[in-house]
Amino acid sequence: MFSNKENFKTYFLQKLEMTYGKPFEDCTNSDHFQTLGHMIREYVSGDWINTNELYRRNKGKQVYYLSIEFLLGRLLHHNLINLGIDKVVEEGFADLGIDLSDIEEIECDAGLGNGGLGRLAACFLDSLATLNLPGHGFGIRYKHGLFEQKIVDGYQLELPEQWLRHGQVWEVRKEDLAVDISFWGHVDSYDKDGKLQFRHLNAETVTAVPHDIPVIGYNSSTVNTLRLWNAEPASLLAKDVADIMKYKRETEAISEFLYPDDAHDEGKILRLKQQYFLVSSSLQSIIKDYKQQYKDIKDFHEHVSIHVNDTHPVLAIPELMRILIDKEGLSWNDAWTITTGAISYTNHTTLSEALEKWPISIFQPLLPRIYMIINEINERFCQQLWDIYPGDFNRIENMAIIAHGMVKMAHLALVGSHSVNGVAEIHTEILKKREMAEFYQIFPEKFNNKTNGITHRRWLIKSNPKLTSLISNTIGTEWIETPSNLEKLLAYKQDSSFLEQLSTVKQENKQKLATIIKDSNGIIVDPHSIFDIQVKRLHAYKRQLLNVLHIIHLYNRLKENPSLPITPRTFVFGAKASPGYYYAKKIIKLINAVAEKINQDKTIEDKLKVVFLENYRVSLAEHIFPAADVSEQISTASKEASGTGNMKFMINGALTVGTLDGANIEMRDLVGDENIFIFGMNPDQVLELYKNGGYKSAEYYHHDKRIHQVIDQLKNGFFSTNINEFEPIVDSLLTENDQYFLLKDFHSYASVQEAVDKAYQDKQKWLEKCTVNIAKAGHFSSDRTIKEYAEEIWNIKGLVH
Numbered sequence: 001m002f003s004n005k006e007n008f009k010t011y012f013l014q015k016l017e018m019t020y021g022k023p024f025e026d027c028t029n030s031d032h033f034q035t036l037g038h039m040i041r042e043y044v045s046g047d048w049i050n051t052n053e054l055y056r057r058n059k060g061k062q063v064y065y066l067s068i069e070f071l072l073g074r075l076l077h078h079n080l081i082n083l084g085i086d087k088v089v090e091e092g093f094a095d096l097g098i099d100l101s102d103i104e105e106i107e108c109d110a111g112l113g114n115g116g117l118g119r120l121a122a123c124f125l126d127s128l129a130t131l132n133l134p135g136h137g138f139g140i141r142y143k144h145g146l147f148e149q150k151i152v153d154g155y156q157l158e159l160p161e162q163w164l165r166h167g168q169v170w171e172v173r174k175e176d177l178a179v180d181i182s183f184w185g186h187v188d189s190y191d192k193d194g195k196l197q198f199r200h201l202n203a204e205t206v207t208a209v210p211h212d213i214p215v216i217g218y219n220s221s222t223v224n225t226l227r228l229w230n231a232e233p234a235s236l237l238a239k240d241v242a243d244i245m246k247y248k249r250e251t252e253a254i255s256e257f258l259y260p261d262d263a264h265d266e267g268k269i270l271r272l273k274q275q276y277f278l279v280s281s282s283l284q285s286i287i288k289d290y291k292q293q294y295k296d297i298k299d300f301h302e303h304v305s306i307h308v309n310d311t312h313p314v315l316a317i318p319e320l321m322r323i324l325i326d327k328e329g330l331s332w333n334d335a336w337t338i339t340t341g342a343i344s345y346t347n348h349t350t351l352s353e354a355l356e357k358w359p360i361s362i363f364q365p366l367l368p369r370i371y372m373i374i375n376e377i378n379e380r381f382c383q384q385l386w387d388i389y390p391g392d393f394n395r396i397e398n399m400a401i402i403a404h405g406m407v408k409m410a411h412l413a414l415v416g417s418h419s420v421n422g423v424a425e426i427h428t429e430i431l432k433k434r435e436m437a438e439f440y441q442i443f444p445e446k447f448n449n450k451t452n453g454i455t456h457r458r459w460l461i462k463s464n465p466k467l468t469s470l471i472s473n474t475i476g477t478e479w480i481e482t483p484s485n486l487e488k489l490l491a492y493k494q495d496s497s498f499l500e501q502l503s504t505v506k507q508e509n510k511q512k513l514a515t516i517i518k519d520s521n522g523i524i525v526d527p528h529s530i531f532d533i534q535v536k537r538l539h540a541y542k543r544q545l546l547n548v549l550h551i552i553h554l555y556n557r558l559k560e561n562p563s564l565p566i567t568p569r570t571f572v573f574g575a576k577a578s579p580g581y582y583y584a585k586k587i588i589k590l591i592n593a594v595a596e597k598i599n600q601d602k603t604i605e606d607k608l609k610v611v612f613l614e615n616y617r618v619s620l621a622e623h624i625f626p627a628a629d630v631s632e633q634i635s636t637a638s639k640e641a642s643g644t645g646n647m648k649f650m651i652n653g654a655l656t657v658g659t660l661d662g663a664n665i666e667m668r669d670l671v672g673d674e675n676i677f678i679f680g681m682n683p684d685q686v687l688e689l690y691k692n693g694g695y696k697s698a699e700y701y702h703h704d705k706r707i708h709q710v711i712d713q714l715k716n717g718f719f720s721t722n723i724n725e726f727e728p729i730v731d732s733l734l735t736e737n738d739q740y741f742l743l744k745d746f747h748s749y750a751s752v753q754e755a756v757d758k759a760y761q762d763k764q765k766w767l768e769k770c771t772v773n774i775a776k777a778g779h780f781s782s783d784r785t786i787k788e789y790a791e792e793i794w795n796i797k798g799l800v801h
């Protein structure tokens with residue numbers, strides 16, 4: 001049906017009429033979208049079946065990637081590209097007077113994630129399928145993904161997200177594969193043939209119904225599966241009417257919405273329910289499949305690898321123990337060998353407020369059998385510690401899984417898995433040497449690094465077709481399959497014809513973003529100005545505020561001297577703040593207030609513009625990265641585990657202004673100091689400062705005139721008629737002693753920004769730097785990352801049918 005455009009048109013028109021029973025002229029873009037979506041599903045169904053059959057026949061090892069978030073974004077165009085049918089469809093549509101990009105816009109983003117962690121899971125799925133690796137995702141089918149952000153009066157408002165409102169073309173509901181999950185109740189022990197057995201009584205049962213989405217590899221016949229679980233009432237029989245309504249509400253609430261925070265531990269019972277719901281349904285499904293194929297459950301970990309993305313799915317450890325012991329009748333020791341052999345864990349943060357822990361008072365009543373098992377794991381672990389460190393109560397208390405009335409999820413992950421990885425070299429080093437040093441001492445073999453990556457298929461090929469063509473016309477197309485081949489571009493870094501074309505491509509992408517900015521914000525920006533962009537979740541450690549303080553300072557310089565010779569700059573922000581994160585929301589208000597003031601000021605002759613783009617999400621991000629000149633990656637050193645936004649900018653030829661944090665360090669090592677703008681304290685300096693109780697930020701306020709002026713403007717109503725509006729921000733910088741060292745890094749940041757200004761004026765040299773960045777970005781393809789996971793953690797191999 002996609003072999004050529006004539007076939008496509010015929011099939012499409014037929015299917016459109018059959019589905020909607022109306023003439024072509026009356027069909028809407030939405031009808032076209034739905035029809036094309038269903039055609040694609042039909043088209044891949046054979047490969048989907050074959051892939052699963054192959055995995056069954058082959059009996060090789062498979063990996064299941066458990067994640068509380070999958071931030072997929074839109075799938076239509078991405079699927080067309082991976083299937084190699086984007087051109088056929090685009091041209092066929094053009095004949096019919098349909099613009100493919102209009103049809104794309106119909107699709108709602110699948111926004112089942114907050115930010116980096118969820119997007120990483122989505123990039124990994126794409127790489128797994130493309131590399132023909134037997135790997136599947138398991139997640140939750142939230143009815144409402146991450147909230148939609150509206151900016152009103154400069155403030156963030158949150159609206160419920162509704163990605164399912166028009167149905168979902170990509171998913172297949174599989175009621176026959178539903179499983180039941182038990183909450184509450186109590187555990188009873190009894191004797192069976194001299195063996196102590198446990199059963200869960202009076203539990204409340206919830207049914208998990210899988211909704212499968214095909215994950216289509218690029219230029220491959222592999223179609224893997226993303227299985228999203230929907231929570232539904234188990235059975236409405238045998239319950240009185242009043243209870244039924246309550247039960248139905250409470251059950252459906254489990255998959256109702258995604259928790260909108262990416263760096264705090266919520267501690268809410270519904271969140272714990274979500275976590276166990278994901279883990280129990282996934283493991284039951286995995287074991288059911290396993291038993292259809294294999295006789296001996298004792299070989300489970302030889303055939304199955306289960307990866308937990310952060311601690312949210314870490315209950316997979318006690319849940320697997322439960323199934324192996326209570327259902328399969330294994331001994332504790334056998335179950336433990338299988339469990340630790342199967343499970344591996346990725347740590348995503350060292351922020352203490354994000355390290356999950358659950359009060360026993362919440363945990364035990366909700367999951368009584370799971371709590372018993374964790375308790376037993378803890379007892380045995382503490383005994384092991386006692387043998388190594390007899391009498392060292394302090395250490396044992398620190399390392400225990402259960403202590404001070406809390407269950408510590410990261411400790412459970414460290415003890416119950418065979419692999420623990422950080423997501424950038426520096427992050428893994430910090431885990432080994434500091435945050436998890438005590439665990440590293442007893443389990444050194446478990447620790448390893450897997451620097452994050454991004455799929456270049458979405459973040460370059462799909463979102464930047466012009467740069468894609470330029471690269472392929474210059475060095476051929478091998479880089480698409482082997483992204484390290486982007487290095488061939490190094491030979492062109494001084495080729496004036498190549499640089500000229502690179503400049504044109506960037507200019508066109510900037511023009512497009514300028515149009516989006518005009519349409520959404522009504523602000524006219526100069527596409528020849530430097531596009532300096534910071535897009536990511538709003539969080540104090542990411543230091544959007546440092547960026548704003550510097551913008552205000554630049555503005556002050558221009559007001560003092562209107563003929564100051566600076567290169568015109570457009571500062572663009574995009575960021576959602578967690579709804580309960582008051583401080584982060586204040587920063588959004590500040591960005592908008594500063595934008596309002598600066599954009600209206602005629603005296604600075606359009607040398608500065610500030611834009612806040614609302615509702616930052618994957619589909620918007622795809623327009624932003626290709627248009628960036630400067631990428632802001634300015635987190636307090638040691639705080640950003642890796643970052644992946646930094647990689648998306650880099651592969652689109654933006655230059656990084658960044659701290660020595662996360663993957664920025666590896667970027668610098670690859671491109672060299674002359675092709676990146678590094679500033680500020682390094683991780684060791686920051687960690688030393690923390691050890692010594694911080695610094696005196698007020699000294700910087702008193703001694704640095706620039707800082708003094710900017711902070712006074714936050715206090716004196718310069719940006720707001722409400723003089724108290726930004727008080728919490730001033731307090732964080734002065735009264736609370738600037739926990740993230742903005743004032744300490746300010747001077748260094750301002751200097752490097754001057755260097756950016758200078759560098760941009762030498763157009764040739766700038767483009768040369770861009771070329772080096774693109775050429776070296778292949779290392780950050782998630783294909784590289786996934787190959788490392790496959791070989792070093794999961795021990796799985798590629799298969800082709």
Ligand SMILES: *Cc1c(COP(=O)(O)O)cnc(C)c1O
Pocket residue numbers: 114115116119535536537616617618621642643644645646648
């Ligand atoms: C890549 C991405 C992120 C992560 O960005 P960081 O700069 O690494 O924090 C967050 N949100 C979206 C929509 C993304 O595409």
